[in-house]
Amino acid sequence: MSELINKSNCHAIQRRLLSSVSVLAFLASACATGDAEAADDDGDRPLIWIELGGQAETPAGQGDAFVPAFLAGNPNASILWTGTSPIQAQKPPLFNFGEEAEVIFQPESSHWVFSASVRYGRSVGSKEVDHQTNRLFYVNYTYGVPSPGENPRGIDKFSDTHVHHLESHSILDFSAGKDVGMGMFGKSSSSTLSLGVRFAQFASKTTFDVRARPEVEFKYGNLANFGRPGATFQFPYYHTYHATAQATRSFHGAGPSLSWNASTPFIGSVQEGEVTFDWGANAALLFGRQKAHVKHLESQRYVSWQFALNGGQNYHSPYPVIFGGHDKVRTVTVPNAGGFVGLSFCYSDAKLSVGYRADLFFGAMDGGIDTAKKENVGFYGPFATVSIGLGG
Numbered sequence: 001m002s003e004l005i006n007k008s009n010c011h012a013i014q015r016r017l018l019s020s021v022s023v024l025a026f027l028a029s030a031c032a033t034g035d036a037e038a039a040d041d042d043g044d045r046p047l048i049w050i051e052l053g054g055q056a057e058t059p060a061g062q063g064d065a066f067v068p069a070f071l072a073g074n075p076n077a078s079i080l081w082t083g084t085s086p087i088q089a090q091k092p093p094l095f096n097f098g099e100e101a102e103v104i105f106q107p108e109s110s111h112w113v114f115s116a117s118v119r120y121g122r123s124v125g126s127k128e129v130d131h132q133t134n135r136l137f138y139v140n141y142t143y144g145v146p147s148p149g150e151n152p153r154g155i156d157k158f159s160d161t162h163v164h165h166l167e168s169h170s171i172l173d174f175s176a177g178k179d180v181g182m183g184m185f186g187k188s189s190s191s192t193l194s195l196g197v198r199f200a201q202f203a204s205k206t207t208f209d210v211r212a213r214p215e216v217e218f219k220y221g222n223l224a225n226f227g228r229p230g231a232t233f234q235f236p237y238y239h240t241y242h243a244t245a246q247a248t249r250s251f252h253g254a255g256p257s258l259s260w261n262a263s264t265p266f267i268g269s270v271q272e273g274e275v276t277f278d279w280g281a282n283a284a285l286l287f288g289r290q291k292a293h294v295k296h297l298e299s300q301r302y303v304s305w306q307f308a309l310n311g312g313q314n315y316h317s318p319y320p321v322i323f324g325g326h327d328k329v330r331t332v333t334v335p336n337a338g339g340f341v342g343l344s345f346c347y348s349d350a351k352l353s354v355g356y357r358a359d360l361f362f363g364a365m366d367g368g369i370d371t372a373k374k375e376n377v378g379f380y381g382p383f384a385t386v387s388i389g390l391g392g
Contacts, residue, residue, distance in 0.1 A: 015133075035384045045348075048102040048391050052259045054099050057095065060360075063375065066245035067087060069298055070300060079133065080131075081164075093122060095381070096123030099120050101118055113178065127163045129159075135157075137153055141221050142231050157214060158212070171198065173257065175257065177194025179191060196254070198257040201252050204250075211241065215235040215239070217236065233262050237304050245294070249292045251288060252288045254287065254288065259283075262279055285334075285335055287333055291329050299318070324369070326370055332363065337362075338360060348389070354382070357383050359378065372387055
């Protein structure tokens with residue numbers, strides 16, 4: 001009886017061993033097949049991607065506008081405030097075009113990704129705003145009409161503003177990342193987390209010049225006391241103003257960066273072409289130097305007329321020249337945050353991407369006029385890139 005029990009137990013153990021071996025063999029076969037498919041996929045995947053593109057950027061944080069003192073002193077002068085005022089004329093260009101390039105390397109049979117990218121943008125803008133009125137007047141009158149032979153003279157209210165802007169920026173990134181999603185957003189999707197270093201450089205220069213005669217007042221005098229009964233005269237009295245300003249600002253910094261880029265397909269296939277939805281976010285902490293050199297001056301004259309026996313004579317009364325500005329160089333820490341969303345039209349070795357991207361650098365520039373003032377620098381707008389895959 002015991003022998004039958006032992007034989008039965010042996011047969012059960014043998015069946016279990018055979019079942020276990022069969023399962024292990026099946027799993028090994030499946031893993032081998034999966035590795036072979038992954039190897040085949042890696043073989044079809046390019047090792048290097050070269051990407052070129054551009055962005056229609058709206059820059060932010062170009063510094064405060066210079067406000068001459070005479071603007072506040074003439075709030076009702078239409079020649080200053082009708083149309084484009086001297087303050088509005090200082091607004092920088094609304095858009096500039098930025099260029100970018102990136103090289104991406106992913107070793108064969110690896111989930112690691114190494115990249116180097118550069119973005120560069122530059123804008124130049126000039127604006128001239130001229131406002132002027134025309135008025136003719138006569139100096140000498142006899143019984144209310146211009147004296148015989150008296151020629152009309154012209155006197156104008158005017159405001160002439162000239163502004164020139166120059167801005168440039170460059171951002172350089174080096175990073176190493178790994179696909180941490182492993183298809184978490186679906187088959188063929190990716191989710192790459194990268195660590196690296198970011199270099200950033202911003203520079204701007206603005207020059208401003210305005211001349212104005214915002215108001216003209218006419219005063220009349222009687223010449224009867226000088227043997228000319230019925231004769232009167234009128235002369236203009238006015239202030240003229242001149243203000244200039246120049247501001248040069250810059251920031252240079254570098255620091256560690258962290259980025260996350262994800263992509264998931266929703267139409268088509270890699271072999272026949274597919275469309276993917278892309279998104280990402282980035283953050284960095286930059287350590288660098290911030291510089292600002294700002295100077296401005298403003299002068300004015302009061303032109304008055306007085307009558308003497310030898311005729312009219314004008315007198316110029318200058319006012320003190322107003323100086324201002326500041327120079328500042330300091331070490332700063334600048335947090336940086338950004339992100340993008342877009343669509344990509346992909347083939348096995350080519351890709352076209354379009355989307356919208358924003359990058360903001362907190363407190364990167366000194367935007368003040370007479371005192372230092374931290375100002376955020378940002379670039380945001382639509383972008384488009386073309387990528388070509390090589391190798392594999």
